[in-house]
Amino acid sequence: MFPFYALDTVRCKNRCKRFERAAPEHPLTPVKLALLSHLAECSFLTVPQLAGLAGSTPKALRGHMRHLFDMGLVERVGVPRVALAVIDAHSRHTLLFGSAPIIYHLSRAGARTLVEAGMADPEEVKDVPSYGTHNSLFLAHETQVRDMRVWLEVAARAHGLPGIQSWVDGARTTIGRVRPDAWFTFPLKGATLMGLLEIDRGTERRPATWIEKFAQYREVLHIETL
Numbered sequence: 001m002f003p004f005y006a007l008d009t010v011r012c013k014n015r016c017k018r019f020e021r022a023a024p025e026h027p028l029t030p031v032k033l034a035l036l037s038h039l040a041e042c043s044f045l046t047v048p049q050l051a052g053l054a055g056s057t058p059k060a061l062r063g064h065m066r067h068l069f070d071m072g073l074v075e076r077v078g079v080p081r082v083a084l085a086v087i088d089a090h091s092r093h094t095l096l097f098g099s100a101p102i103i104y105h106l107s108r109a110g111a112r113t114l115v116e117a118g119m120a121d122p123e124e125v126k127d128v129p130s131y132g133t134h135n136s137l138f139l140a141h142e143t144q145v146r147d148m149r150v151w152l153e154v155a156a157r158a159h160g161l162p163g164i165q166s167w168v169d170g171a172r173t174t175i176g177r178v179r180p181d182a183w184f185t186f187p188l189k190g191a192t193l194m195g196l197l198e199i200d201r202g203t204e205r206r207p208a209t210w211i212e213k214f215a216q217y218r219e220v221l222h223i224e225t226l
Contacts, residue, residue, distance in 0.1 A: 018076065018078070018102065019076055019078060021069060021070050021072065022070050023070065024067060024070040024071045025067070025070070026067045028071065028073075028113070031054075031064060032064055032067065032068055032073075033113075033114070033117060033119060034054065035050055035054065035061070035064060035065070035068065036068065036073060036074070036106065036110050036113065036114050036119075037114060037119050037120070038050060038053045038054070039074065039104060039105055039106045039110070040106055040111070040114055040119075040120050040124070040125050041167075042146055042149065043105060043129065043142075043170075044077070044103050044104060044105040044131060044139070044142075044146075045103070045104055045105075045146060046101040046102065046103055046104070046143065047061050047062055047065060047101060047102065047104075048101060049143075049146055049147065049150045050065070050104070052150040052151075052153065052154050053150055053153055055157060065102075065104055068104075068110070069104075071109075072107055072109045072110075073106070073107055073109055073110035073113055074104045074105065074106060074107055074110050075104070075105055075106070075107045075131075076102050076103070076104060077102065077103040077104070077105065077131045077132055077139070078102060078103075078132075079103065079132070079136040079139055079140075103131065103139060103143070105128070105129070105131060106125065106128060107128065108128050111125035111126070111128060140201065141181075141199060141201060142169075144199045144201065145169055145181050145182050145197065145199050148182070148197055148199070149164065149167060149182070149184070152164055152184065152186055156186070156187075161186075161187055161188070161189075162187055163187075164184055164185070164186055165184075165185040165186065165187055165192065166184060166185045167182065167183075167184045168182060168183050168184070169181065169182035175196075175220050176216070176219060176220045177216045177219065177220070178196070178213075178216045178217055178219075178220045180196040180197055180198055181197050181198055181199045182196075182197040183195065183196045183197065184197070196217070198213075
């Protein structure tokens, strides 16, 4: 038993160090400022999502995010791996091992840095929310909402389009009786797409709920019932 206990102790210490700041060794660069700006726009993001928005790789981004964390400009949020897994994977034994992607959000110092650099409105970054294991279900859902935003930006880049024109999520999304998880406008060649986003992780199982939601969307979009 002792070797396994010792191994688990080492793993625990290594994971704890991921959330302990070290002395910063690198300066703040335009690349890192751009990453802070993405966090200001999206509230929180994982490294793969940041890599998609920045047009980089997760490997390259991990170093930048570690530097920003050591500088005190971002906060790291750790949640259980099972919390971010797809719903049909919750019974897999592989969820016992490894870690969920670290979630990053701006610290107060990071928000001040963006304001001083003229890259953020003070009103938009004045409230720095608190994330953690206590709201892991919320994070799991909202992480998938951000997956869609990243996918749109990557698709725009691949097709030479300018990217999302507008994006609204959170409490401001209400349109009439409908409150989608997000809505956006996206430029196409010769047209503009408006999308209303609904993310369901398999937790809503009542057909009546979806029937009512579709009725609300028909009302908002003025679609006649077939």
